[in-house]
Amino acid sequence: MDKNGSAIPIWDRFPSHERLAVNFTLTCNLACAHCIVESSPQRTERLTPDEVKSALTTAKSSGKKHVTFSGGEVFLFHKDMTEVIAFARSHGYVVDVETNGFWARNDTMARDRLAPFVEAGISGLSVSADAYHVHYFPVERAINAVRAGRSYGLLTEINFCPSTEQETDAQIIAALEEANEPFIHNELLIRGRGKDLIQLGDGRPVTELPDCDSLTTTVHATGDVYACCELDISTDAMKRTPVFLGPIQSAPAEMAKQQRREALVQEFYNPDSPIYFRKMIDSHPLFTELGTDRYQSICDLCMKALGDPKRIDSLLEMLNERSATP
Template identity: 30%
Template sequence: MSKQLAKWDSVGILLTYWCNAACAHCYENSSPRCRHTMSLDQVRDCLRQLRQLGCKGAALHFAGGEPFYDYGLLIDSFRAARDELLLPLGKLETNAFWCTDDDLVRQRLTEIRDLGLIELLISSDVFHQEFIPIERVQRAVRIGREVLGDQGVRVRSSEFLQNPIDPTTLTNEQRDDAFRCALIQREERMLGRAARALSHLVDRHPKEAFANTDCHREILLTRHFHIDPYGHIFPCVCAGLILGNVKTADLATFHETFNCDERPVSRTLIDHGPLPLFEEALRHGLQEDPAGYASQCHLCYEARTFFRRQGMYPDEIGPDEIYAAD
């Protein structure tokens, strides 16, 4: 079985961990307390390395957190991408929290369109709408389609937007029911805040249920990766599992020379899955949850969270934002 990283063909640059919301399903654990944001020099360096790696603009996206947190940085990041011949950008994500006024939305989206954007991805679901009025999402979609065209705007999830509910009017029991329905319609990664806020709403299993799983495909075979505001490189579905850092090795060199045998957490996950990690955490004092675990990702996240708080494997598990308790 090959231990080489697959050829990457798409990349997400997480400009910030800040978000106005603290959504229950957020696998990155973003919130208003998470202030760390990339500097423009970091963005430029990432984009330069991505161009040298052979990435195309259509395979890149800016995300967060919420990338509209610092609109000046966002626009400067588009300009930096233009300088590296990486426009039009494939995708820009937002929760539309900033869409408070028609003129503001039109002005910003026109500026972004003129720089070069293929798709604006707008989040809309029962989790986001705990924090963002649905009217702002509707405004973003309406004006986004006016400026970018129908094919230039995608809503996740469009079904919810067509029949929205306001979770702020629900009792706790009603909200949990709404969350359960959402989880049936779309499975969420039980990492970050989702592990704490949603895992009790789905079926859970004893740790032994994950004995015959491994994470070879998720870590080595993924063709999509993320770069966070600290420069950490994550597999796309494994927020908080650090494979390397763009500050210590350029992406091309990192990709060619990655050796999982030098990274014990990644090596264990690739070869044996999360159960051995979890059992190691138990030996160091982690308390097993008698209710069980929702998925192998949930089991892995609980072990990694314990290690992070114990100061173990700091080069592979981080940053604090992803593992912090609310």
């Protein structure tokens, strides 16, 4: 917890350029109304263990040290998940998993279902507790899950996302506080099904947009790789920007291009970089017009800024000039 008693995201123990997220599957036993990837029991997209291993190997060569496996629901696939978790650990990764916690009906069941993941080598467990999940089962399962995790020595976190059901939200928060379980208060994202839950306004100017604090390279369940963790079910816009890095399995020449695109996106969000988006908007003629628009999120700004080939060429030129400077 931080000095105010709030929970700290467990993946924040690694800087963003060292993190990898693997969206292993879109299959889920739930169909939560806010799900950004629109997972459900009807979705069948899933990575194979060999695809995950390939992605882990490539990412390791790019300096990644931490991987989070998510879905969908990874606890539906114990055999495949324990195989790739063990592979990740053997290659030096610190491994966390995200889950809805459906399996934690009581303390005994929680420990039993978690045990294979612990044996395979996970270090952290992230669980959701909000009105969207409580629609399917009580908040006590999230509490059981994180307590089981801590009994195995894992780092744990509970994620809460507000809803329009204020009474339910209050009951969930009260249950977590009574159980003395800190939680992370997340925003409802304008992605996937979440778009139907938010009354979109005019957006905010660039000066009011917070910096991106969760930029993480993500392997999508479809087999594509992105330099971003906030993936919508429709990634067409992202595929027209450097945020799209390409398929998991690529030729060596293409892998080098992927690494350059990933570095560009990370530098664009890095306040210490010469191509930090706020610096570019303040001073570069190709970017200053972005400062007059309004945006629903930092992701919307990124899609507009990096969707222009001329802007991309300019950013790459600046990075190349910096790397060429002795």
